[in-house]
Amino acid sequence: MEFRRINALPPYVFTIIDSLKVQARRNGEDVIDLGFGNPDLPSPELAAEKAAEAVLNPRNHRYSASRGIPKLRQAAADMYLRRFGVELDPETEVINTIGAKEGFSHLMWVLLGAGDAALVPSPSYPIHIYAPLFAGADIREVPLATGTEFLDNLREAWEYSWPKPRVIVISFPHNPTTTCVDLEFMQQIVDFAREKEVVVVHDNAYADLGFDGYVPPSILQAEGAKDVAVELYSMTKSFSMAGWRVAFLVGNREVVAALAKLKSYLDYGTFQPIQIAATVTLNEVPDYPKEALAIYQGRRDALCGGLNRIGWNVTPPMGTMFTWAPIPEQYRDMGSVEFASLLVREANVAVSPGVGFGPGGEGHVRFALIENEQRIGQAVRNLRRVLTRLD
Numbered sequence: 001m002e003f004r005r006i007n008a009l010p011p012y013v014f015t016i017i018d019s020l021k022v023q024a025r026r027n028g029e030d031v032i033d034l035g036f037g038n039p040d041l042p043s044p045e046l047a048a049e050k051a052a053e054a055v056l057n058p059r060n061h062r063y064s065a066s067r068g069i070p071k072l073r074q075a076a077a078d079m080y081l082r083r084f085g086v087e088l089d090p091e092t093e094v095i096n097t098i099g100a101k102e103g104f105s106h107l108m109w110v111l112l113g114a115g116d117a118a119l120v121p122s123p124s125y126p127i128h129i130y131a132p133l134f135a136g137a138d139i140r141e142v143p144l145a146t147g148t149e150f151l152d153n154l155r156e157a158w159e160y161s162w163p164k165p166r167v168i169v170i171s172f173p174h175n176p177t178t179t180c181v182d183l184e185f186m187q188q189i190v191d192f193a194r195e196k197e198v199v200v201v202h203d204n205a206y207a208d209l210g211f212d213g214y215v216p217p218s219i220l221q222a223e224g225a226k227d228v229a230v231e232l233y234s235m236t237k238s239f240s241m242a243g244w245r246v247a248f249l250v251g252n253r254e255v256v257a258a259l260a261k262l263k264s265y266l267d268y269g270t271f272q273p274i275q276i277a278a279t280v281t282l283n284e285v286p287d288y289p290k291e292a293l294a295i296y297q298g299r300r301d302a303l304c305g306g307l308n309r310i311g312w313n314v315t316p317p318m319g320t321m322f323t324w325a326p327i328p329e330q331y332r333d334m335g336s337v338e339f340a341s342l343l344v345r346e347a348n349v350a351v352s353p354g355v356g357f358g359p360g361g362e363g364h365v366r367f368a369l370i371e372n373e374q375r376i377g378q379a380v381r382n383l384r385r386v387l388t389r390l391d
Contacts (some may be wrong), residue, residue, distance in 0.1 A: 013356040035350040041240040062270040068096025075282040084218040099245035100234040110258040112137035118167040123361030171203035173319030176297040183217040186383035193228040200229040208289035214331035238289040299369040306380030310388035323367040347386040
């Protein structure tokens, strides 16, 4: 049979590492999983309590609103005002999505079609690459760099593209590279988008995970941003609510309205007890992201400090829940898939091969900070035992 939207998809390289991990565990090995970015911290206790309370009320078992219940959208708007100083109209500038991946994917459906193009950083989180393709559009990969260099790459890609891209996809702090930017960078992106009449989609998944005093900006803080930009904010990392699938698209009201129209045909929203629990969480435990941040920073320090001690030179990230590590020179000829496979088989440490984030990710592996500091310390000891060429 022919499955036209997925036939052209390449093999999902992460499954190679996952299969090795599963097999090792079946063989009784203790694999330390630093691969899949699946937050291990418990969700706020209040969220669980309110969800349990709400699920017992039969009124919450019916269809909900695909846009999100009004109190949830208001809570998201209030959070943006507290966190970023950005005012949002909960009726026209906020919509609830069933996680950021769903929101982003369906957003591409309303912004792009066959014959269109989007500018996407390389490397990138896979859905940023494939959602435009699922919508029938082409992508123009923009080599990711910091500051002015990336902006130059972006301008060059736009100038030499035909047809002219309708969408710019960005995500900072960035997954997988952990690249961080400041508000001045966001202003330049907005200015460029207004000049070229292109929509900017900023996936702000790590909005609350900035280390060493770095505070990630929202693109909506830039002057004129609402003219051209929308932003995805997720409760997955900030509030450790990965499985709850609660996110928001905020910003330009025309884009928000377009997504709302599409979603009205596709879904009836997140299960209402989850929306109620998310509302209470945003309103009553707004400082939870700070607690999560402190834990991730401790893990970052344990991992990066340990890797540098054994001769694997890495730069501690300023944001996200990851470390983007160049494969040591002594092992670089293996490529990221073979190197990551070696780490699972010989060191019982699972990481993500960089090429899984696009060709621009080759030469790197990504560590996810999803184990406690003691387990991370054990992972470093395992790596020191196996990576003998570092000596």
